[in-house]
Amino acid sequence: MKISKVLIIGVVLAIVAYFVVNGMKSGSAPDGAKQGWFTKLDANGDGKLSPDELKAIDTNGDGKISAEEAKAYGIPEGHFNKLDVNGDGFITQDEMKTYGG
Numbered sequence: 868m869k870i871s872k873v874l875i876i877g878v879v880l881a882i883v884a885y886f887v888v889n890g891m892k893s894g895s896a897p898d899g900a901k902q903g904w905f906t907k908l909d910a911n912g913d914g915k916l917s918p919d920e921l922k923a924i925d926t927n928g929d930g931k932i933s934a935e936e937a938k939a940y941g942i943p944e945g946h947f948n949k950l951d952v953n954g955d956g957f958i959t960q961d962e963m964k965t966y967g968g
């Protein structure tokens with residue numbers, strides 16, 4: 868019983884620490900998250916990506932961004948995977964919204 872209590876306290880502390888660390892990270896994210904490629908892509912500088920602006924990456928014009936298109940534009944793979952919320956290998960306009968706010 869004592870051991871499991873200690874375990875629970877340890878787990879709770881770990882979870883709290885996790886959220887504290889992540890909270891600090893996300894607190895500084897809004898400015899840090901605007902990467903070079905995003906700034907370059909956001910032609911009118913409103914902090915969001917419009918369908919017109921996305922066309923700059925969408926070289927084959929199918930309305931979504933493939934991993935190859937993202938790579939060609941200089942978007943790091945880690946960003947692509949984050950943006951591809953449903954994991955189908957393409958970034959759609961809707962998925963971009965979650966990033967551009």
Ligand SMILES: [Ca+2]
Binds near residue numbers: 925926927933
């Ligand atoms: Ca495309």
Ligand SMILES: [Ca+2]
Binds near residue numbers: 952957958
């Ligand atoms: Ca997707």
